[in-house]
Amino acid sequence: MTGLKVGIVLPGRESVIDDGPYPGNLASIAALAxxxxxxxxxxxxxxxxxxxxxxxxxxAAAATATExxxxxxxxxxxxxxxxxxxxxxxxxxxxxxxxxxxxxGSGFASPATEREFANYGLDFGTRFGRMRExxxxxQALWAARGEPLSYExxxxxxxxxxxxxxxxxxxxxxxxxxxxxxKMLRRAGRDFDGWMPTSTTPEKxxxxxxxxxxxxxxxxxxxxxxxxxxxxxxxxxxxxxxAEDTLWSYFRAYYGLPLTTMRTTQGIxxxxxQEVADWLGQYVKNGARHLILRLPTDELTEAGxxxxxxxxxxxxxxxxxxx
Numbered sequence: 001m002t003g004l005k006v007g008i009v010l011p012g013r014e015s016v017i018d019d020g021p022y023p024g025n026l027a028s029i030a031a032l033a034x035x036x037x038x039x040x041x042x043x044x045x046x047x048x049x050x051x052x053x054x055x056x057x058x059x060a061a062a063a064t065a066t067e068x069x070x071x072x073x074x075x076x077x078x079x080x081x082x083x084x085x086x087x088x089x090x091x092x093x094x095x096x097x098x099x100x101x102x103x104x105g106s107g108f109a110s111p112a113t114e115r116e117f118a119n120y121g122l123d124f125g126t127r128f129g130r131m132r133e134x135x136x137x138x139q140a141l142w143a144a145r146g147e148p149l150s151y152e153x154x155x156x157x158x159x160x161x162x163x164x165x166x167x168x169x170x171x172x173x174x175x176x177x178x179x180x181x182x183k184m185l186r187r188a189g190r191d192f193d194g195w196m197p198t199s200t201t202p203e204k205x206x207x208x209x210x211x212x213x214x215x216x217x218x219x220x221x222x223x224x225x226x227x228x229x230x231x232x233x234x235x236x237x238x239x240x241x242x243a244e245d246t247l248w249s250y251f252r253a254y255y256g257l258p259l260t261t262m263r264t265t266q267g268i269x270x271x272x273x274q275e276v277a278d279w280l281g282q283y284v285k286n287g288a289r290h291l292i293l294r295l296p297t298d299e300l301t302e303a304g305x306x307x308x309x310x311x312x313x314x315x316x317x318x319x320x321x322x323x
Contacts (some may be wrong), residue, residue, distance in 0.1 A: 009039030012052035036313035065144030075105035082137035097169035142172030189215025194227035202282035209287035229290035234272035243270025250296035277319035
């Protein structure tokens, strides 16, 4: 397959759990990812429910230490005022010289996430509508190229808002969506630049991608208008059992939940390099063109993460390049 990109997730939550030097070293970790041959680095968001580093600040640090890596959010939730988000993304796109991808989500439905939204003074029940209007406002402000803009929505209103600086990318950073519900899949095909779910199986990914393709074709958009991506967790080791042990340790420490529970909501796999490549290859076969890999480790330490980056680059990345 041509055009396949492979990225890794920066250790934002690990730095909170470990309470070590992670945050100050995010720039050098991103540089390691670039030196190791990866195409992108990603950072997620959850200030309270699953506390971690601020993704936009983490990616700003990554931007200053890299030259070619794409920088992605996986994902941002509708916690910010739309104008504030549009400004932050425009600035980061300028800092990175146009390497930013803005992954957008609405927040996983759970009591912890509901409390998170409440502590931001936001109604969790309106998150989908606010996410939709936030995207519309961001795109409109970027397209206005610094000219005054007004907007009237159900949740947000703008009056003569003129945003500067402009993003480096003329239309602003590409907007990718993470959702897999029928309505959101139609919107992804019609309005978004990419789709990045946590599909539990390659077959479920194919089901979603087929719906996106149909919506894209119905909207008259070209074949390359929507990038198929997928966010997955993989552990590479000498045997399937050793990799499984790593996954069990990681997800219990990271989420406080057993691996069996996590596998009901996320695509997770561990094994030898060839086994992992074969599993990922099924997603590529089913439409994925940008693999976003979280790298679980036995111990949530910076040293362990750096080892995982190097090992994945040396043992798995060449196999993926050969798909």
